[in-house]
Amino acid sequence: MEYLAPGSGGGAELLAPVPGGGVGADGPSPDSAGELIEPSCGDTTAVPGATAAEAGGEEQAPGLLLRLLRRQEIAFAAVGAGNTLLGMALTVFWLKVLGSDWPPAVSVVLAYCLSILAAFVAHRTLVFRVRGHLWRDFGRFIVVNSGGLLLNTVGVQLAVGTFDLPATPATVVVMGLVAVASYFGHRYFSFRRAPEPAAEGDR
Structure with a gap:
């Protein structure tokens, strides 16, 4: 069976039937049971600029x-x-x-x-x-801090006592360098975490 539909020029045009009893025109069409067939909305393509929360991910604040x-x-x-x-x-x-x-x-x-x-x-x-591994982190933290204390003691003793450098600037320089070393020690040793395994979809 064919259907007549208004044409763009004011006339009528024949529309061929589609399988299932629907009409091959734009928009929803009735099926054989008389129900409307809605356009598919299942497209899950990621929208550029979407946040991690919108994409289902979780980012720690x-x-x-x-x-x-x-x-x-x-x-x-x-x-x-x-x-x-x-x-x-x-x-x-x-x-x-x-x-x-x-x-x-x-x-x-x-x-x-x-x-x-x-x-x-x-x-x-x-x-x-970081979370987890509380006692391991604490033990490593003690190691790094104790190492920093030892480096400060030896460094100041060598700079001031052995090489007779001015006490104040020598102490500031030694402790500043040890503080930088302590930062990297805590970052890459005390609180280091192994990288998370990649998701199946990212491989």
Whole structure:
């Protein structure tokens, strides 16, 4: 059976039937049961510029410091500076609490133990943003921090005591270099994570 449809010039044109009883014209057409056949909307082609959330992916939000300072290196320096001030405050606190009955070195050790815990939590949650492997990360963090302490001790001793360099600039240079080394140590050792395996569709 053929159908008459209005033509673009005002006349009528014959439309051939399509399998299933529909009419071969643009738009939805009735099938043999009289139901409309809607155009397919199953195209899942990714839209350029779509976000990871829209594409079904999940992206971990950056930490507070990274949102404020934009760069991980600066956030690391900010945490280090804050932890240094905390260590100083804790040392003074323990000196006052323990008094003259205890050697001053005990106050330094107690302050170091507390400040290194605070530094670990801050670096893990605010700077490097990692999860899992808590005790492994903490052990590696202790190793890197202890190595930094050793490098600072030896470096300052050599610069000031052996080579007789000016104390203040030599100390600043040595500790600055050790701080840079500590950053890479924490990034690639303390909080290192293996790359995630590629999805099947990306291979």
